[in-house]
Amino acid sequence: MKNNKFKAKFNRGDSPLKIILIYAILIIACICSIYPILTILTVSLRPADALFTKSLSIIPANATFDNFKQAFIQYDMLNWLIHSLIVSTFSCAFSIILSVTAGYAFSRFKFRGKQMGLSLLLVTQMFPLAMTLLPLYLMIIKLNMTNNYFALAVIYVSTAIPFNIWMMKGFYDTIPKSLEESAYVDGASIFRSFYQIILPLAKPAVALSALFSFMAAWSEYIVASVIINDAGKLTLPVGLVSMQGQFSTAWGIYSAGALITAVPVMILFVCLSKYLVGGLTVGSVKG
Numbered sequence: 517m518k519n520n521k522f523k524a525k526f527n528r529g530d531s532p533l534k535i536i537l538i539y540a541i542l543i544i545a546c547i548c549s550i551y552p553i554l555t556i557l558t559v560s561l562r563p564a565d566a567l568f569t570k571s572l573s574i575i576p577a578n579a580t581f582d583n584f585k586q587a588f589i590q591y592d593m594l595n596w597l598i599h600s601l602i603v604s605t606f607s608c609a610f611s612i613i614l615s616v617t618a619g620y621a622f623s624r625f626k627f628r629g630k631q632m633g634l635s636l637l638l639v640t641q642m643f644p645l646a647m648t649l650l651p652l653y654l655m656i657i658k659l660n661m662t663n664n665y666f667a668l669a670v671i672y673v674s675t676a677i678p679f680n681i682w683m684m685k686g687f688y689d690t691i692p693k694s695l696e697e698s699a700y701v702d703g704a705s706i707f708r709s710f711y712q713i714i715l716p717l718a719k720p721a722v723a724l725s726a727l728f729s730f731m732a733a734w735s736e737y738i739v740a741s742v743i744i745n746d747a748g749k750l751t752l753p754v755g756l757v758s759m760q761g762q763f764s765t766a767w768g769i770y771s772a773g774a775l776i777t778a779v780p781v782m783i784l785f786v787c788l789s790k791y792l793v794g795g796l797t798v799g800s801v802k803g
Contacts, residue, residue, distance in 0.1 A: 561581070607733040608726055737757065
């Protein structure tokens with residue numbers, strides 16, 4: 517049985533050397549991805565006097581959670597978390613509201629400037645956010661909105677919706693129009709057919725857009741460091757950078773803060789995972 521299974525894996529037109537090479541590349545990629553995370557975990561669990569030990573164990577023998585405790589005691593970690601949650605949640609919510617409706621309009625309706633609008637959305641993704649930082653900052657100053665979470669969230673929304681609109685449009689294009697036409701025959705309005713028929717089918721794409729929007733706002737540093745310069749209003753990425761001292765850095769506390777930063781994103785991913793996995797099979801069965 518084992519030999520038959522082994523042969524089945526390699527009797528698909530690919531040479532064993534090619535398959536071994538693919539697995540080797542995947543293993544190396546996994547190691548490169550996991551190793552930094554394990555290193556941060558190890559450093560965060562080490563006491564200050566054992567920070568630079570050469571031990572290779574992932575969990576130190578004298579592991580302690582004191583670095584996590586000190587991250588909240590010595591620094592304003594809790595407020596940084598709250599500030600980032602406010603900005604990221606607002607950005608995610610408004611990005612989804614705008615993307616799901618605009619994507620539907622680009623997918624289903626014909627109007628003047630449709631193709632140009634899609635092209636312009638694509639062009640905006642070709643320029644890094646740092647390139648537009650100066651004009652954005654000048655605009656924020658003229659509007660007297662420095663140290664304002666709303667201004668920061670609006671910038672995040674404007675950078676997230678082009679990608680989300682393209683993704684939502686592509687997903688809507690895979691949904692048969694006959695579903696909406698049947699609803700129209702039964703007397704449903706455009707809004708009702710969209711809300712009750714199309715939107716539930718688009719949950720995988722909505723979940724992916726929400727995850728992308730939240731992560732983009734949650735981990736962004738450059739714009740936040742320019743717009744928010746009040747020490748009492750820092751977001752989490754800016755707060756983490758402020759933990760770096762001029763002459764020395766408490767790397768144990770810094771690593772603990774980095775792990776704390778990853779927790780909300782992991783929670784959101786777990787909550788949306790069933791929709792993300794469901795998106796892999798959407799379109800495989802028509803009914």
